[in-house]
Amino acid sequence: MTDPIDLGAFLDRWAQADPARADVAVTVVRLSEACCRIGSLINLGSLAGALxxxxxxxxxxxxxxxxxxxxxxxxxxxxxxxxVASLGSEELEWALPINPGAPLAVAVDPIDGSSNIDCNVSIGTIFTVLPARANGVDTSSFLQKGSAQLAAGFVLYGPYTTLVLTVGNGTHIFTLQRTAGQFILTAPNVEIPTSTREYAINASNYRYWDEAIRTYIDDCLRGREGPRGKNFNMRWTASPVADIYRILTRGGIFLYPGDLRDNYTMGRLRLVYEANPLAWIIEQAGGAATSGFERILDHEPTALHQRTPFIGGSKTEVEYLARLHHDPHGLGERSPLFGRRGLFRT
Structure with missing residues (x-):
């Protein structure tokens, strides 16, 4: 049995191949330390005040x-x-200068799923590390494609606390050893199963979805008797980090599409500090992530808080849904071969 590897040792080994990686390693460690403190605060629940x-x-x-x-x-x-030259955060309208002239920029969603805090449902922190542009103190550093990321991760505060990380060499899961205050590598090189029988979506919004999303969900609901030829289960926590973590451990697909509701036409996930890091984590685990029409990591942001539709998870499912978006009549329940027949439908 090999000795456990903590996050610092893992990053030190990774950084040995390129001295430029050392700054990224230090930054990820500092973020992990902040997440340990956040986790301790969350664990107090109401004892910490009205969180x-x-x-x-x-x-x-x-x-x-x-x-x-x-x-x-x-x-x-x-x-x-x-x-880190500057920080972009969901909680700040503008980029915040940290150490002007430093080589990196960090963007975060400090608490993903904060509406669940009083319900004792798993929530998390999402982060991405990018190369700083110019002097690094304005928003320009954050207006880069997701493919420019140097590190991306999220921490899930659940029954136990885990850190999911990629630095471009696969996706790895670390578990917090509370007594030592260290994240220990427990699942290296995670691989998402290519196919699945689980999907995560807020089905209460069905009436607002576009045809491609309705077709996909209708096909799943028809189960073994439908065009997919298998039964599906639905999961939804309203904390994307919790749904994505489940997908990393056992497969599945997560859908947060745009829809017809006010302020939802472009989805709700923020491209820079939610969709991009989650998409890179998924891709590095063998999955795929798209807006429905474009790979998430190929989308160039125009604003720090820009939103995007998001579909990510098991590769075959994501690709199937992308095909539905490009040709909604070519597949699925709307296809004449699989159309339901009845008095008012032929």
């Missing part, structure tokens, strides 16, 4: 919870000791 209360602060995006603000402050404090 689910709205702060009344304006971020330019969604309403903030107390836990959002406190987690954001912990990340800022940690990054002051890292080679």
């Amino acid at each position: 689910g209360s709205e702060t009344g602060r304006q971020s330019g995006v969604d309403a903030q919870k107390e836990i959002d603000v406190r987690a954001n402050d912990l990340i800022i404090a940690a990054l002051k000791e890292a080679p």
Whole structure:
């Protein structure tokens, strides 16, 4: 049995191949330290105060919870000791200068799924590390395609705390050893099964979806008797990190499409600090991620808080849905071969 490898040792080995990687390694370690503190805060629940209360602060995006603000402050404090020029955060309207002139930029969603904090449902932190542009103190560093990422990860605060990380050499899962305060490598080179029988979507929005999404879900619901020829299960937690973690461990597909509701036409996930890191993690585990029409990592952002539809997970399922978007009448339940017949339908 080999000795356990902690996050620092893992990153040190990775950085030995290229001295330029050392700054990335330090930054990921600092982020992991902030996440340990965030996890400790979350574990206190109501003992830490009203973490689910709205702060009344304006971020330019969604309403903030107390836990959002406190987690954001912990990340800022940690990054002051890292080679990071600026921070882009869901909780900040504009990029925040950290160490101007440093080579890296970091974008984060400090608490993904914060609406679940009072329900004791798993929530998380998402981050991405990018090369800084110019002096690194404006938003320009964050307006790069996801393919420019140097590191991406998320921490899931669940029954146990895990860190999912990629630095471009596969996707790896680390588990927090609380007594030592260290993340230990427990699942190297995770591989998402190429096919699945599980999907994650908020089905209450069915009436607002476009035809491709409806077709896909209808086909899944028809199960063994439908065009897919197998039964499916639906899962949904309203915390993308929890759904993506489940997909990494046993396969599946996660869908957060755009729809006809106000402010939802471009989806709800933020491209820079949610969709891009999640997409890279998924791809590095052998999966795929798309908006329906374009690979997520090929989409060039035009704003820090830009949103995008997101479909990610098992590769064959994502590719199937992408084909439905490009040719909604070519596959699935709407196809005449598999159409339901009845008094008012032929």
